[in-house]
Amino acid sequence: MNKLRTGAFHTGMILLSLLWLGPVLWVVVMSTRSFDDIAAHGVGSLPRSFTLDTYRQAWTDGGELRALINSMIVTIPSVALSLGLAAMAAFALSRFRIPGRRTILLLMLAGNLLPPQILLIPVAKFSELTGLYDTIWALIAVQVGFGLGFYTFVLHGFMRDLPGEIQEAATIDGAGTAQIFTRVMLPLTRPALAALGALSFTWIFNDLLWAITVLRTDDNMPVTPALLALQGQFVSSWNVIAAGTVIAAVPTVAVFLRFQRHFVSGLAIGAVK
Amino acid sequence: MSDFDPGRRRFLGHLGLAGLGALGASSFLSACASSASGPTTSSGSGAVTIQSNLSSPQAKAAMEKLIETFNGQGKGTASLNTIASETFRTQLPTYLTSANPPDLYTWYAGSVANDYASKNLLLDVSDVWKSLGDYPQSLRTLSTDASGKQIFVPMNNYWWGFFYRKSNFAKWGVQEPKNWTEFLALCETLKSKGIPPIGIGLGDTPWVASAWFDYLNIRINGAPFHRELLAGKQRFDDPKVKAVFTRWREALPYFDPKGKAYPFQEATTALLAGKTGMFLIGTFFADAAPKDALGDLDFFRFPIIDPAVPLAEEAPTDGFFASAKTANPTGTKALLSYLAGVEAQEAYVKASSGIVLPANPKAKASDSPLVVKGKAMLDEAKELTQFFNRDSSDALQPTADTALTKFIDKPDQIDAILREWQAGAEKVFKG
Numbered sequence: 001m002n003k004l005r006t007g008a009f010h011t012g013m014i015l016l017s018l019l020w021l022g023p024v025l026w027v028v029v030m031s032t033r034s035f036d037d038i039a040a041h042g043v044g045s046l047p048r049s050f051t052l053d054t055y056r057q058a059w060t061d062g063g064e065l066r067a068l069i070n071s072m073i074v075t076i077p078s079v080a081l082s083l084g085l086a087a088m089a090a091f092a093l094s095r096f097r098i099p100g101r102r103t104i105l106l107l108m109l110a111g112n113l114l115p116p117q118i119l120l121i122p123v124a125k126f127s128e129l130t131g132l133y134d135t136i137w138a139l140i141a142v143q144v145g146f147g148l149g150f151y152t153f154v155l156h157g158f159m160r161d162l163p164g165e166i167q168e169a170a171t172i173d174g175a176g177t178a179q180i181f182t183r184v185m186l187p188l189t190r191p192a193l194a195a196l197g198a199l200s201f202t203w204i205f206n207d208l209l210w211a212i213t214v215l216r217t218d219d220n221m222p223v224t225p226a227l228l229a230l231q232g233q234f235v236s237s238w239n240v241i242a243a244g245t246v247i248a249a250v251p252t253v254a255v256f257l258r259f260q261r262h263f264v265s266g267l268a269i270g271a272v273k
Numbered sequence: 274m275s276d277f278d279p280g281r282r283r284f285l286g287h288l289g290l291a292g293l294g295a296l297g298a299s300s301f302l303s304a305c306a307s308s309a310s311g312p313t314t315s316s317g318s319g320a321v322t323i324q325s326n327l328s329s330p331q332a333k334a335a336m337e338k339l340i341e342t343f344n345g346q347g348k349g350t351a352s353l354n355t356i357a358s359e360t361f362r363t364q365l366p367t368y369l370t371s372a373n374p375p376d377l378y379t380w381y382a383g384s385v386a387n388d389y390a391s392k393n394l395l396l397d398v399s400d401v402w403k404s405l406g407d408y409p410q411s412l413r414t415l416s417t418d419a420s421g422k423q424i425f426v427p428m429n430n431y432w433w434g435f436f437y438r439k440s441n442f443a444k445w446g447v448q449e450p451k452n453w454t455e456f457l458a459l460c461e462t463l464k465s466k467g468i469p470p471i472g473i474g475l476g477d478t479p480w481v482a483s484a485w486f487d488y489l490n491i492r493i494n495g496a497p498f499h500r501e502l503l504a505g506k507q508r509f510d511d512p513k514v515k516a517v518f519t520r521w522r523e524a525l526p527y528f529d530p531k532g533k534a535y536p537f538q539e540a541t542t543a544l545l546a547g548k549t550g551m552f553l554i555g556t557f558f559a560d561a562a563p564k565d566a567l568g569d570l571d572f573f574r575f576p577i578i579d580p581a582v583p584l585a586e587e588a589p590t591d592g593f594f595a596s597a598k599t600a601n602p603t604g605t606k607a608l609l610s611y612l613a614g615v616e617a618q619e620a621y622v623k624a625s626s627g628i629v630l631p632a633n634p635k636a637k638a639s640d641s642p643l644v645v646k647g648k649a650m651l652d653e654a655k656e657l658t659q660f661f662n663r664d665s666s667d668a669l670q671p672t673a674d675t676a677l678t679k680f681i682d683k684p685d686q687i688d689a690i691l692r693e694w695q696a697g698a699e700k701v702f703k704g
Contacts, residue, residue: 036565133373212364216324216364228359230330231328232329233329235560236329
């Protein structure tokens with residue numbers, strides 16, 4: 001009976017993970033088919049050709065190298081800056097009796113509830129007013145600004161639950177607020193920071209909306225709009241786009257694998273006391 | 274809450290420190306801003322920037338080659354900026370209204386360009402047209418705005434028609450129909466052989482149905498009525514418009530029932546595989562065909578319904594317009610003159626795989642039988658229309674998509690559908 005249950009569990013899980021992996025596999029298979037094969041038999045048919053030239057096309061014709069570099073230039077500072085600022089804000093809001101701290105927090109959270117679409121035009125006009133339009137800096141500023149509220153909220157919840165005694169002990173030992181923050185709070189918040197870091201990396205790296213809102217020069221575009229630019233006006237080479245997508249997925253997958261440990265422990269922290 | 278109060282004075286002290294940090298961060302940001310905005314302003318007065326939506330690999334390569342040649346001629350410098358066509362469509366108004374816009378844009382002729390011209394966003398390019406004396410009058414009219422100045426320079430156009438595979442028509446023993454009756458007879462023959470006669474692809478690309486509306490309307494009511502209708506001067510619930518749908522219903526049973534589910538690219542695949550008989554589509558669909566199938570393709574014009582109506586064809590015209598705010602009008606016009614010339618247009622036609630006709634009458638189109646036939650068809654036409662959205666606006670297109678897909682689903686409800694369409698169109702024209 002127990003064996004039967006284990007067997008059923010495993011078949012169920014295998015089917016479920018296949019369902020999950022199916023679209024990914026489909027894209028990988030599509031990326032190795034030739035254009036004529038797809039044009040003659042459709043994107044959904046079984047592959048009748050094999051080529052890796054699509055990867056070369058995506059890399060050189062699609063300008064993926066330049067786009068990936070741009071993505072990194074945007075993503076890394078955005079993640080660092082937004083997490084840094086959010087950690088400071090969360091520290092202040094959770095550990096000090098700042099007047100109106102609840103309101104501040106709720107205001108930051110409320111900002112996240114606004115659908116980004118209604119802010120597209122204000123953001124485009126504002127970036128133009130500040131002279132940042134069509135520069136990477138505009139994109140970094142937007143990403144930091146929009147991430148801040150949510151990261152602060154999460155980190156605030158996390159820091160609030162850290163025992164106050166640690167901070168008291170540090171104060172007695174003569175540590176100032178800055179020292180408490182950098183040498184006590186930040187190391188303790190590491191799991192949450194790592195988890196948020198991995199998440200925000202994926203979000204910012206995969207963002208398309210803000211990139212096409214504040215940028216218009218193709219040399220500045222990060223990888224998602226560059227992938228979009230592989231599409232023609234009427235007809236698209238789906239095999240090349242699939243190859244480009246596979247390439248573009250590598251950095252996020254790498255970050256997730258690297259931070260996986262923190263990610264799981266970050267989620268579980270506070271679950272048991 | 275384990276709040277911790279380390280004493281008010283100390284807190285304030287650190288608040289001051291934090292403020293200093295914030296100040297530093299903001300000056301850091303503004304330093305970056307000034308260094309980054311430097312090259313943008315200099316490119317405005319020096320090189321002419323072209324914002325291009327020609328993002329398919331062949332067209333992009335063709336444009337890159339043209340710009341390279343232009344830069345080699347020493348009449349000025351230009352830089353090409355290729356943006357995904359869907360992004361380009363949504364961002365074009367932002368580009369044009371921004372304080373420091375790109376100089377030149379690829380876009381469509383006709384009502385869409387005139388809309389921008391009426392908002393004073395486009396550069397007067399009448400100077401360029403002075404050297405384009407041999408361009409046909411139809412293209413000149415198309416490129417002229419309401420105030421009588423030219424605001425557009427055409428690059429090429431293409432045609433729509435019923436495409437089919439020659440080998441399949443031979444196998445089925447059928448010929449091209451000349452008029453509506455023959456067309457319906459052809460559909461009946463194909464249907465009796467078990468082949469869905471008319472292919473269509475409305476999933477994701479519902480605008481393809483507008484070609485049917487455009488053609489039926491210009492065949493039954495003529496091109497002038499069609500233009501007035503799309504400009505809001507006629508009503509969609511007019512009996513003349515209803516007549517269009519009465520005709521359409523005659524052909525509706527012959528539509529491929531699967532066509533509602535997939536986009537036109539897959540409808541192309543179905544046509545080439547012999548799963549549908551023919552397909553009303555623009556020549557751009559050939560980009561989605563495998564190279565070995567191209568030689569087997571042929572087309573016939575949309576069948577004549579009323580011989581008394583002057584012959585009109587859809588010939589969407591692509592080209593360029595420039596921003597009124599360009600910092601370098603001389604350079605922009607020099608580039609436009611080059612792009613309108615024989616050399617550039619022949620090079621573009623040769624490099625792009627698409628089946629297009631150059632706008633310059635002296636430029637040679639490709640001499641494939643398909644292109645020769647298409648050119649002859651357009652030359653024979655008394656009037657040329659663009660396409661539903663190009664003759665009206667991108668805002669009116671969704672109202673057509675809704676009405677036409679609904680009609681294909683429920684042709685009985687045509688009166689209600691047309692009333693809704695009129696109401697939807699009124700909102701667009703008012704807004």
